[in-house]
Amino acid sequence: MQNRKTSRVYDAIIVGSGAAGGIAAHVLVNKGLNVLLLEIGPKWDRNTIFHTEHSWPYEMHYHGLGRPGQYDGLWKVNAYTEHLYVHPRIDRYATAPGTDFHWTRIHAVGGRTNTWARVSLRMAEWDLKPKSMQDGAGEDWPISYSDLAPYYDKSEDMLGVFGTREGLAVLPDGNYHAPTPPARCGEVMLMKGGRKIGIPVIPVRKAILLKNRDNRSACHYCGNCDYGCATGSRFSSLDAIIPQLLGRKNFTLRTQAAVHRVLLDPKTGKARGVEFIDTRNKLTYEARARVVVLGAGAMESTRILLNSKSREWPTGLGNSSGVLGHYVMDNFKSGFVSGWLPSLKSTEIFNDDGAGGGHVYIPRHTNFKGGRKSTVLRGWQFQPGSGSGSFPGYSKRLEGFGSGFKKEVREMNPARISLAGFGECLPYFDNYCEIDPGGLKDRYGIPQLRFHAQWHDNEKKMADLMYDSAEEILRAAGAEVSPYARNTPPPPGDATHEVGTARMGDDPKTSVLNKFNQAHDVKNLYVVDGASFVSCPEKNCTLSIAAVSWRASDYLAEELRLGRL
Template identity: 50%
Template sequence: MVGSGAAGGIAAYVLTIKGLKVLCLEAGRMLEPAHDFFTHKFPYEWPYRGEGKPGQYGKLPQGMEWKIKEWTDHLYTIPAEDPYALAPGSKFTWTRLRAVGGRTNLWGRGCDRFGPLDFKPKSLQDGWGEDWPIGYEDVEPYYERVEQLIGVSGSSEGVYNTPSGKRLLPAFNPRCGEMLIRKGAAKLGIKVMPKPLAVLSRLYDGRPPCHYCGACNWGCDVGARYSSLDVLIPQLRRRKNFELRTNAAVHTILMDRSTGKARGVTYIDTRNGLEYEAYGKAVVLAASLVESIRILMNSRNRDYPSGLANTSGTLGHYLMEHVAFNSIEGFFPELAGRPTTNDDGPGESCLYIPRYNYGHKDQKKYLRGWRLDFYTGCGMSPGPGASLPGFGSAYKKKIKELYPAAVQMGGYGEGLPFFWNYVEIDPGGLRDRFGIPQVRFHTTSEYDHAFAIRDEMYGQMEEILKASGAEIFPYKKQSPYPLGSVTHEAGGCRMGNDPRTSVLDEWNRCHDTKNVLVVDAGCFVSHPEKQITHTIMALAYRASDHLAEEFRRGDA
């Protein structure tokens, strides 16, 4: 098992409890939540208000500036210290968190399920792109298992193509501003519903409920939100058939030419730079999609000169990301000046607006749809301050007045797969700090669909906010954020029935090498507007369950 995050943690858990002997190789170190997470430290307690010394992190890619701060700069890989390459005119924001638990340590915790239409976008929606080789009915049981394993709060609302679990924990109560948006959206016939979150609303499986500190993005030091570090790894380390080996940066898959199967991996111990080999009957890549692709490409040999599992020529291609851009900010006059209360909640909005534009016949310039998120109330920092002109005591007074009334709304549009959005091993010879050949991205987020859906979303957000009674601050439309900026990148090892046009089969096995699996977001065929981590975990559970059954039958 390569990786211990969203996919790796689930896959390791399934294979271990099924009785297989699992070696989990993690490129980063073990974390101690009490020492590594500064959950309750306020901005004014940091030397530079949490932003870091000017120039300390170099020039951060767009979308990275809100991730790498003084709370987290010891967790994330800082691009200036371990750079990757970009082709001329390309932009990509690659978020790397090398540690046990991976990016589940600092994720947004949204747990949407994909719906039936999302797995069959070509045949059931608009004829564009490709269908997945599996359907919702194939993944539904594994969504349910993941929800029971990690603990998900929410509500089953019966919304079209937005399925929910039947045994969710109670949803979190909405904030005042969220209730105003729900009323305003209802005037327009738009549904607002509780957001499914991997945050506990009550005691669950020996873990405490959320205590509403609102700082989940800095890590949770009590385990109230799911991370594989907190929930799965401790269970697995108590089992004799599981071993976790940290500081092990895998870079190559070892092949047996006589059988055509993988026989293990080569990795570097990042503490001393020494190289080691580990052997197994199957190799499961769950390193996050760019790292998994890099490993496959760096495993090229005489039989696979363009990279292992790349006879289709699609490895690294069809990279996707949500269409995202700057949010709209404003305030609710009726909430201005109210007493400050603890609005932090579970660190996320308690409500959201799922996609609602199904069947609209006036979609001429963009495909499919979007979802909208909104954030209101008294958070850790006074959000509207940067949007207001002024200085001095009058300025401070205005910020205090609007602080409890603040609102911002943004969202995600469906990202489309294009062959020309791809990643490769850098032809210029760039290597990472461990000497492993590094990647180069050929990607753009600025295409016709992205601009068109952005414009439609801006109009919809304005309409909903105004119907809710909000006053909107002046803003400028920005270009869609670069791929990777919202940490929802997907594709590059897509699954399919045809080995000529895909890398993986319906069980996440490489067409070319059946005992090599890729169970992270690289397997995605399409990228609907929904959060993707729940689907990553469900697919990892499904693939691992099938692999364990193959071992039981002696077919692996």
């Protein structure tokens, strides 16, 4: 059946509206290009969609956790958020026997920027040159820190990142709109303890406004950013980018458009547009443009490329290298250790919810010049939690019942402290995704992914070291460490920092994209999201995705102006 065609040919089609696609839209529209932005989900009204932001657990089914096993282990999906995320049992993906992967998706304008953790960190030079500057493992990126630095500046300003300049080589300083809110009592003790053992504990860097800006209000310290933000205080492209573009003559937003594949001009071999399904009427359409930009998220953009196979591209569009879909990476989670600070037990309780979680951060402290040596490659970070939160979840680890139990919960509330670690995953060719050979399709009839992903020896060994490190840091702060089990890290994807699968590089034989995120094989096709990442440092990736997208979009606009595309 012939596709229905959109009425015009755009300068650029952008697929996806989150951190990558949203930034690309901002850059290209403001450079005067006629842009069509396609988003698989609807455009939410933040005043109504985030209605559980201030709900109490007792108001929710199963205290907000949802029915046990209902969400197949996706920790971000619960009774508070099930109306925001794709339900894993409604829109399934596949995993190969003996492997596992957690793919957490939001189909809406803004994507996962609607509910992310907001931690915004720059990569250092050796994060981009891990093979040559660290340990010989993996590959170097085809870009350096100096290439990204100006785009980090722009992205931090757009996102509204707060933080402080600490002068740490392992964590470059940034462009902050305000200093981090003051540390809580427990966090001050962590900072003092870190100094004793030579491990920096610094103010965290997050994309949360502490001052009003445009249509976004300053943070009101409710601490529930994981459930969305009705005031738009945390960055999302839904609040910070799209409202600035709507109404512009050169910008068109089409929601509920599920992109199936990139279409090629058979005469030139260049991309001519994309095919998408309107999720409301289930009809298929073709949108045409001079340039196609994929920014739908690492796995989704790669799914589109894999589904764009043809006689010329039997294993996926732009896959002459054979690496498309390979090198699936994600930070792995380990070292979750909690305890309590005796000096804070039974002290006065304050509202410690803060600006979306912890106000301090523990950067990587192993395997770099000036850091500690380790028996594994690369390193990890910790994100602490402490203080009198509204939801004392630690109470499930306390014994007793009745009035005595309630008294213990109150006394322990200001004294609680915890660390959660994120480690670097090395790139492995045998961690990959493919179109499911069993024929699994999503709810719109588009072939779905199957994942082959698992942790290797370096990650497993690092996970154990992270527990040791967490205990050392907590004890240095004067904490009593609570009993815990050293669990195997949850599967790849669980940290929701998934990257890789369409890596950039100088050599078309070993990479999908060049250093400007342009496909080696199709010069008017760009992939601007985390799929382009060559490595997966321990640092949260959203800020780097924004910077990479901004840089690629700048280059794309100039190439189009010069008539090279």
